[in-house]
Structures are given as C-alpha cells and as structure tokens.
Amino acid sequence: MEKFKGVYVALVTPMKEDFSLDTKRLYEICEWMISKGVAGLIPNGSLGEYATLTHEERAKVVETVMEASKNKVPVVVGTGAPATRDVVFWAEHAKQHGAEGIMALPPINYNPLENEVIYHYEQLSKVGLPIIAYNNPRDYATDLTPDLLAKLAKIDNVVGVKEFSGDIRRVHDIKAKTDLEVLIGVDDLSMEGPLCGATGWISGVPNALPEEGVQLFNLAREGKVEEALPLYRKMLPLFHYDAEPQLVQAIKYMMELADQPVGPTRPPRLPLTNEEYANIQKAYHEAVKPLSKQV
Template sequence: MNATRSQISGLGGVIVATALPFYEKASAPAGLAVDHDRYAEHCAWLVANGCHGVGPNGSLGEYSSLTDEERRAVARTAIEAVGGGGTVVVGVHGVGAHQAVRWAEAAAEDGADGVLCLPPTMYRANRGEVLAHFEAVARVGLPVMVYNNPIDTKVDLTPDLLAEIAAIDNVVAVKEFSGDVRRVLEIRERAPGLEVVCGADDVVLEGLLMGAAGWFAGFPNVFPAESVRLFQLAAAGRLDEARALYEPLVAAFRWDSRTEFVQAIKASMELVGRYGGPCRPPRGPLVPAHREQVAADMARAVAALGR
C-alpha cells in the first residue's frame, strides 16, 4: 500500500468544513463578494480553538456558487491563514474527473495537505465511472478523502465499493455522510486501511464510538472548542462525559443534515457573536419558522455550555 496511507493522522481529528463569509458588492456575482479578511480570521480562530484543520470549498463553503477565480482564492486564503498550524483539506468536487483533477492540481500547487472529493456531481455515475474518477484525482499525488454523500450526488459509496476505492494509491479516508452508523464497522471490515471520518454532525458520537478516526464537521464553525472536547472524550472512551456534552447539542447539530444547513450554521454563528452573513443564490434566507427553530435549538445548546 502507498506510504501516503500512513499520513492519515493529518486528515483525522476535527476538520471544519468552513462557512464562507460574503459582503455586499454590486459588481460581484449576485451582489455578494467573498470577504477574505473575515475568512482568514475565521480559519485561524478555528485552529486556535483546537480544531485540527479546515476544509475550504465544501458544500458549506458554497463552492458551487463560486467562480473559478474565487474558488482558488478561497483555498489559498485558508492555506495562508492556517500557515502550517493545522491541516487544510481542499474540496475538489467537479462534474467530471477533468474538473476535479484541475482543482486537485491547484490544491497541490498551493500547499494543501489533502483533498476532499465527491463522485462526479450532477451525474449518477456507475461503479466503473466512480472508480475512474477517484483514480484520476488520486494520481495528482495528494492524500484523498473520498466523500460519500448519496443524498446530494445520488451515488452511494457502499462499503463494498469503498473496498475497491481503498485499493487506489493515495486514497486514505472516506467522509461518510449516509447517516447509517452501521457502515462504520462494515467499512473498517471491508477496507481496513481506509480511515472512516464522520460527515454528519448529528451522528458523530455514534460514529466515533464505532471507531471513526475523525470528524469533518459543520457545527464546529459555531462551537469549535466544545466540538474538539467532544471528539477527545469519544476518542478516549469517556462515554458518560461525551453523552452529557453531546445530548444538549444534537438538536442544533441536526441542522447539518438538512437542506438549509448552510443558512442554519451561518445563523447559529451569528447567535454566538460570530459573523455568518448571507448566502449566495440559489440559497436564500431562512424562512421565519426555521429561523425560530434554529434559535430555540441554539438556546438549549448555549445554556448547556454555560455561555
């Protein structure tokens, strides 16, 4: 197996799928420009609060609404902001391998530590096409965390398929977002060299207790230090303490698995005094009922944390 497999510890831990701040600017797409200063401060703040790294250009980072120039600039901002103090895993999702490879090459040039890659987006690829896609991205040479999100891509990286994907050199991990925690053990059985990383916040404790090695996370944008504490407690097998921390947070965490997850996490950031800001279309603002529910779920979390 490629030696890169042993580097997985650099892609483990709590890596935050970073939300991306925008500010109003008439000449920018949809009238919203990327606020690189705020984004750099946010990435540095997450690492300073104990997170192991950041993941620019994921779904939470609204990558699909960015221009090519913005997308590369966002990745560079994250890499410069972290400055070697944490891991940077850049999202390289693309409609086809030719786009994903181009983004992976850019990530390598810019100094990323690894890449996160969905199967082909906007096309329900078959088994052979999925394997070819990841083979092409892995040939760039960076450690690859494949991303199973069957809700969005309609392609399910099942444990038996992951066993084949795991045989590709430089593929080191899977971000598992199916929500089925039974898969953690099955993946570890079928692909023992592939590290499983929790992708859905509202089943993170369950996944970690089954042996997941990391958490590629949304709500640590809101609660970074507390999320790291949860990860550490679970990793240490301190179940009672982990449950006591997790249970009042999980109602808020459930928003990470809903359609409005980007808006909800940005709204939650605002509720703890961080800048969330608007989303680019097609995402609009939360409807009043959702905003009220986010506020209620966050109020419970904040009260439990003693903030």
C-alpha cells in the first residue's frame, strides 16, 4: 500500500535574524511548496532544527504547518526526542492537530539494545498514527537494518521507513524482508531510490527547488531514465549537501538563492565559510539554468 508516495519535504524552520521563530515565513513557505506540487510536508525533522526549539516553539511549528496545509497535502510530524515519553507526547500532539502520520527515530541519546528499540516503537504505536521509522545510522547510534525492520514491521502502525543509510541495496533488502513502504531519505539517491522501488522521497534540497524535485522523482518512478538522468546529474552536486553534517546551513542558503529566504540557523550551527557559500552558489546556478530546456 502506497500511503506516503511522492515528494515529502523535510521542512527547514525559518528564523528571524535574532534567532526567534518566524511562523509567518513558515506559513508562506508551506503555501509555496504546495503550489509547486509537493506531495506532503514534514515539520520538526533534523533539517528543521527540532533539537534547538523550545517546547512551545516546537508545538507552534506543527500547528503552523497544519494550518498552512489546509488539508491539501498530508503532514507527517517528526517526533525525535531523547526520552520515549517525550516522543510519545509529540506523536499525540501531532494526532490532536490532524497529522497524517509521524516520522520517528529510534532512541537517540545512546546505543540501545534491540528490545529497547522495539519497545520504543511499540509505545509509539499506541498513539494510533501511521509511523515512518527513520533510519539514519550516519548521525545516530542505531542502524535499523532490514532484519530489525522486519521485526518492527510486525508492530501495528509501523507502515514505512525513511531509509537514510546511503546504501541503495538497502531498498531491495527491505522490500524483500518486509512489507514496509520505503521512502528514500538521502537526496543523492533520489533517482536510484524510486527506480529500485521506493514509493516516496523525504527530501532536503526541494525546500529550495520543489518543482524540480517533483519532476525528477516522478520521472524516475515512471522509469523514464533517459529523461531523468540529465536533471539528476545537474542537481547532484546540490543533493550531496543533504548528506553532510552542515545540511541545514547549506539548504537554508539554497532557499535564499531561490528567493525564499528563511533566516539563519541556530547555534551551535554557525554560518559556513565564504568558500563554502560560493561552492553552493555555483552548484545552484548550474542546476537551475538549463533544467527546463533539457528534460
């Protein structure tokens, strides 16, 4: 069953120059992305700087995105937090405000045992929302391997996985061992993922280039490799930033280049160097200049 198919944007969180939350820009950004054809919105993921938000800010982000979506597209809420109790709280908050599902990391504050990972998702399941398990062994201690996902798939409401390992072989193994819907989670596999059976893409760079991201994913899902490949290769230098630790700074700068400014990142994330910004700018202009004419 394809519940979360298409391009779901893992939203950045707009900030004012004093680092306060900019809900007006968040609302506008959501409306803009919906108008560009994205399939869904995901607030409070890693790209949304959830760990730097106060409790009140985090709730306000979800409520603003839900209001801006106007039920035109589904909203899936990121629930990452150190304690299972807090993750469950954010899942319940998402449900109360009409979210279609949650994106849930395994325990993040240490290297948990397998039974602890399973318990964590069992508690989340009790909330009653569809769960996309978030596998990100690049940044967190736990690797949700295909064998572990096969066990998680037996839990009610665990219906999908955001696969961010960077290994395209995982898509095949997950599909062979589970009935979970696979959503590719790393931008620089956004063509290979759907070609290998991923039904969705939880994306980063489409914060700045939503139309191009939707076009690429749809071409790949339809198996139109000859049309997708030129577009993918032009965007690939930008996509690589999604897999780097400084992805938030990079993607926020891409949004500035796209005339959709969203302000700074909160410390401990600091501005990048002038050289890094120049490299992003070059990659951005190379990506957008010829796209519409080549595909």
